[in-house]
Structure formats: C-alpha cells, structure tokens
Amino acid sequence: MTNLNFRIHTPLLVILLLMGITIESSAQFPTEITKATQSANSPELSEYFNSKIELVLPEKSGVFSKEQAQLVMSSFFKNNPAQSFKIIHQSNRQSSSFAIGKYKTQNNIFRFYFLTKTTEDKTFIHQLRIEQEDD
Known part of the structure; x- marks a missing residue:
C-alpha cells in the first residue's frame, strides 16, 4: 500500500511543484521601472529606489540614499543617453x-541588474548594478 501511495503522490507532487514554478516565474518585472529606464528618467526611476540602495556602476559604487542615488543615475543617464532598453531575463521568488x-547607447551596451523587493504592494529597488558589455 505504501508503494502505491508513493507512485501516485510523486507524480502529483512534481506536477504541483512545476505549476508553482510556472506561476511564480510568470509574474512580470514592474513595467514602470522598465519605462523609466528606457526613457533614462532618473527622477521617475528613483521613485522605486529603497531608502538606501546599493549602486554599482562603472564609474561609481556604494550604498546611497534615495536622493544621492537619483543624482548618480542622473549623471549616468546624461553621459549615456538611451537608444533602447529591454528586459532580457527575470525571475521572482516570493x-x-x-x-x-x-x-543600448550610441557607443556602448550596458547590462542592468535589478534586485527588487515588494512590501505592502509597492516594489522597491534594493540593488542596481550596471556593467558595460565587452564586444
């Protein structure tokens, strides 16, 4: 009887786990963050910064207040105007x-790595890494 339960429950458990992974990974990264990055709009992007955010950029890195981080991003966007931006990978967990x-800019391609956390139905960026891609 135990062997029969194991054969019935194991496939059911696998199916339920796969469904959970599919549902969890189908959640979308906030479009407002994507749009703010596409338009290189640091004030709009900073609306999603946590009160303290870790920024790692090619020219500057550290833990900044929301206001300081907006200035850092404003400088980055000014020096690297966007031609395009799109999310190429995303993952969600709880x-x-x-x-x-x-x-993409006229002369460079950068990878943006966002780490966000959602609390009380509001998403905050806790870490943003920007790395220049090598050709």
Missing part, C-alpha cells in the same frame, strides 16, 4: 524579483 536588462 516578495523578491531579479531582472537583467540590456541598455
């Missing part, structure tokens, strides 16, 4: 999400 985006 209240956290991770996304990788490709940010």
